[in-house]
Amino acid sequence: MTKHAPPIEKIMRPFQEFLHTQASGGIILLAAAIIALIWANSPWNFVYTDLWHTHLKIGFDNFNLDYSLHYWINDGLMVIFFFVVGLEIKRELLVGELSSARQAALPIAAALGGMIVPALFYFAFNTSGQGANGWGIPMATDIAFVVGIFALLGKNVPVSLKIFITALAIVDDIGAVLVIAVFYSSEISIVAIGIASGLVLLLIILNKLGVRSLLIYSIVGVALWMAFLKSGVHATIAGVVLAFTIPALTRLNTKEFLDKGNQLMKEFDVAGEEGPHILTNAPRQSIVDELKSNVEKMMTPLQRFEHGLHPWVSFIIMPVFALANAGVNFTSDFFSDLINPISLGIIFGLFLGKQIGIFSFSWIAVKLGFASKPKGVNWKLIYGAGIMAGIGFTMSLFISNLAFADDELTKIAKVGILTASLLSGIIGFLLLKSSVKNHNKNQTTKEIVS
Secondary structure, X not given: OOOOOOHHHHHHHHHHHHHOOOHXXXXXXXXHHHHHHHHHOOOOHHHHHHHHHOEEEEEOOOOXXXXXXXXXXXXXXXXXXXXXXXXXXXXXXXXXXXXXXXXXXXXXXXXXXXXXXXXXXXXXXXXXXXXXXXXXXXXXXXXXXXXXXXXXXXXXOOHHHHHHHHHXXXXXXXXXXXXXXXXXXXXXXXXXXXXXXXXXXXXXXXXXXXXXXXXXXXXXXXXXXXXXXXXXXXXXXXXXXHHOXXXXXXOOOHHHHXXXXXXXXXXXXXXXXXXXXXXXXXXXXHXXXXXHHHHHHHOOHHHHHHHHHHHHHHHHHHHHHHHHHOOOOOOOOHHHHHOOHHHHHHHHHHHHHHHHHHHHHHHHHHHOOOOOOOOOOOHHHHXXXXXXOOOOHHHHHHHHHHHOOOHHHHHHHHHHHHHHHHHHHHHHXXXXXXXXXXXXXXXXXXXXXX
């Protein structure tokens, strides 16, 4: 007889269902950004500023890390975000949309256009002067927001379009990581780079030896982060480097898994005669443990890390980052900030540069025969996706902190990022909603005619 679900399960089910929807991460991220903006413009804005400048010291006398809370979030917690990004990139390169040249051609072309053209728009406003270093800001796309808005459009959005925009965002992330590593690193420490290189070599050896312990990779990963922190190369790059050393092979093949599973299930059935409850049935408990072990062997360390960390990144790390970085105080200087060359470069880059770059490079790649248009997707849908990619937010905010040491310049950049992301989100949503409706109507008409 089946037991009734416990009360706590009934209470938690609505929250669990929300957390498993695609839109949930984007919704929580948006809520965190709104809270940050309200807080920064409230009578308690000094609390907001003081909080993120509070110092947190970890370590002991001879070795310690003493940084502000804002620094710990941007250079500490965000390493985990970049680690998950690295895992996603590696998975896509091995078995996803970037695993073959033909599959990867269109998203790569689109992403290149979505990085080059926004940077050119930014340069048009900031060819020199204090804002010249911010060209990397409008190159980024926030996949959490984009996927969240796509989810809000409903199930009528072609799956191939979702795959295209996700693969594009992955390539975009690769570009952002390279830009951060090459152009936004400070003075290099040869000693720290040497230590980091040794740790990377150790991680590769562990991979080749077949070590699959997540704890071991985590411990070496923390040491790698500390080496990068002192190296001059931005610490978040440690997350991506670590991700590429994580094993992506299973310990059992499919046949071994099925054979062992079938054998264990037969043994479990026979052992049932010894006792009605699993807790009083030692043979059955042992079989269950072995089944669990076999399931873990069929999951690669890459999968286990990605599945385990993804909820933490989506629902804690990214919202905390947004809370700490999106709080712009809209003073009487807001309009002057908005028309500042830095802000205008970002707005034109993200809003216009992204859509023009993604669409034009995609069209050229298809026309020249390098790539093929996704099945069931027309050019209007691709253009709408290009507008949506102008939501820079998380990565753009992150790069703005690296590009400008001056708080005033960072504030101006944030005004541009928030404005461009809002424009891209609203207009992209409205255009895609209309395009999807018309596209599905045309598809239905073709089916009736045929």
